[in-house]
Structures are given as structure tokens and as C-alpha cells.
Amino acid sequence: MTTPAPLLHILILAAGNSTRMRGGDKLMELVGGQPLLRQLAGRAVATGLPVTVALPPDRPARNAALDGLALTRLTVPDAGQGMATTLRAGLTGLPPQAAVMLLLADLPELTAADLSLMAAAHASTPDQILRATDAAGQPGHPVIFPPWARADLTGLSGDDGARQVLKAHADRLRLIALPGQHATTDLDTPEDWARWRSGRE
Known part of the structure; x- marks a missing residue:
């Protein structure tokens, strides 16, 4: 009898400061x-x-941008301490035995179909860490972590996100290719946004 995959939750990390936007907010x-x-x-x-x-x-504008969507909002009071702090806070709001799809909030090319593809891959290999890549194989986001990785994730500190966990468990990592540069288009500066928009015209 096949053991069903653990419930999968999507955790969107949207507590960063957008410091490289020089006063702007890339998430807006x-x-x-x-x-x-x-x-x-x-x-x-x-x-x-x-x-x-x-x-x-x-960032009240970020909160307001989510109005009407069927999701849970979690405020991270000490988000300025780094991504690991936001990650730990987000994980505490999820069921302890849930798998988690970590999704950075600044990836404009990701689609619902991409996320569903990752979820389907998790359903078939629920014990592996799954990381999205672009079509050329460059690793990006999102990343799905099984429940067994939760302890490692909650033990992180600083602003490195989950890189240490990915490195420590490279033998249990599976890469999932997404179309184009969906998994790797990450726009941090006004110039990045201008170039990206000009390429889509």
C-alpha cells in the first residue's frame, strides 16, 4: 500500500525590505x-x-494587496533580522507534519501551472526535496521540503534562507525544470525591472 504524500502548504516569503529598490517596493x-x-x-x-x-x-500596502484572496496572512514582527527569521515564523503557522513549498514573492514569471507541476512532482516523490530550475537547469524557486526537513529549516539563522539545508541534503534533492526562466527571474533593482519590461514589449 502506497503511503500518501503529506499535506502540502505553500509559504510565500514576503517580509523582505526591498533595500535595493532605492525607496520602492518590488512586491508592489x-x-x-x-x-x-x-x-x-x-x-x-x-x-x-x-x-x-x-x-x-x-508595509500596509502589501497587506492590502492581498485583500479578497483565500489565504492566511502572518505578520513577522522581527522580519528585519533576516530571511531565516521570516522562514521560522512562517513554519510555526503550518501544521507540523505538512510539507512546505517555499515561494519567494519576487518571481514575476512563475505561473499557477508551474506551482501545480511542483506539487504533482511532490505527490510522486514525497520524501525528496524538490527544487525548481529554469529550462537550462539553473536552480531557482520554488523549493518543496518534506516534513523531515522542518527541524533543519527552523534551526537556520541569518539571511541565507534554506541554502544550508539544500547543501546538507544534496543526496535527497531532485530538480524540476520549469519553462523558460520562470524559476530564476528575480528582479531586485529598478534597472532589473526596466530591462525585464523592455524585453516583454
């Missing part, structure tokens, strides 16, 4: 006529999986 940049954060969260909700968004306490 318009993509398809709506803020990037809302677009990505909407695509996550469209998968039918439970979605939690980790938010900072001092």
Missing part, C-alpha cells in the same frame, strides 16, 4: 495590471493548496 511593482505580490499569491491560491503569506509589520 505592477505585473499584468496588479501588484506582483497579489499576482503571485493569486496564482498560489489557484493551485487549490493552502497558502500562507509571511509579511512585515510596516
Whole structure:
């Protein structure tokens, strides 16, 4: 008898400071006529999986951008201490035996179909860490962690995210190719956004 895959939750990390935007907020940049954060969260909700968004306490526009979406919002009071702090806070809001799809909030090309593809891969190999790549094989996001990796994730510190966990368990890592550069288009500066938009015209 096959053991069913553990329940999968999507955790969107949206508590960063956008420091390289020189006063702007990359998560509020318009993509398809709506803020990037809302677009990505909407695509996550469209998968039918439970979605939690980790938010900072001092960005009310991000909170407002999520209005009307069927998801859980989690405020991280000390988000400024780094991504690991946000990750730990987000994980505490999820069921302890759930697998988690970590999704950065600044990936404008990811689609609901991409997220569903990752979820389907998890259903077939629930004990492996799954990391998305672009079509050329460059690792990116999202990343799915099985329940057994939760202890490692909650033990992280600083701003390295989950890199240490991926490195420590490279033997249990499976790469999933997504179309184009969906998994790797990460826009951090006004110049990045300008180049990306000019390439889509």
C-alpha cells in the first residue's frame, strides 16, 4: 500500500525590505495590471493548496494587496533580522507534519501551472526535496521540503534562507525544470525591472 504524500502548504516569503529598490517596493511593482505580490499569491491560491503569506509589520500596502484572496496572512514582527527569521515564523503557522513549498514573492514569471507541476512532482516523490530550475537547469524557486526537513529549516539563522539545508541534503534533492526562466527571474533593482519590461514589449 502506497503511503500518501503529506499535506502540502505553500509559504510565500514576503517580509523582505526591498533595500535595493532605492525607496520602492518590488512586491508592489505592477505585473499584468496588479501588484506582483497579489499576482503571485493569486496564482498560489489557484493551485487549490493552502497558502500562507509571511509579511512585515510596516508595509500596509502589501497587506492590502492581498485583500479578497483565500489565504492566511502572518505578520513577522522581527522580519528585519533576516530571511531565516521570516522562514521560522512562517513554519510555526503550518501544521507540523505538512510539507512546505517555499515561494519567494519576487518571481514575476512563475505561473499557477508551474506551482501545480511542483506539487504533482511532490505527490510522486514525497520524501525528496524538490527544487525548481529554469529550462537550462539553473536552480531557482520554488523549493518543496518534506516534513523531515522542518527541524533543519527552523534551526537556520541569518539571511541565507534554506541554502544550508539544500547543501546538507544534496543526496535527497531532485530538480524540476520549469519553462523558460520562470524559476530564476528575480528582479531586485529598478534597472532589473526596466530591462525585464523592455524585453516583454
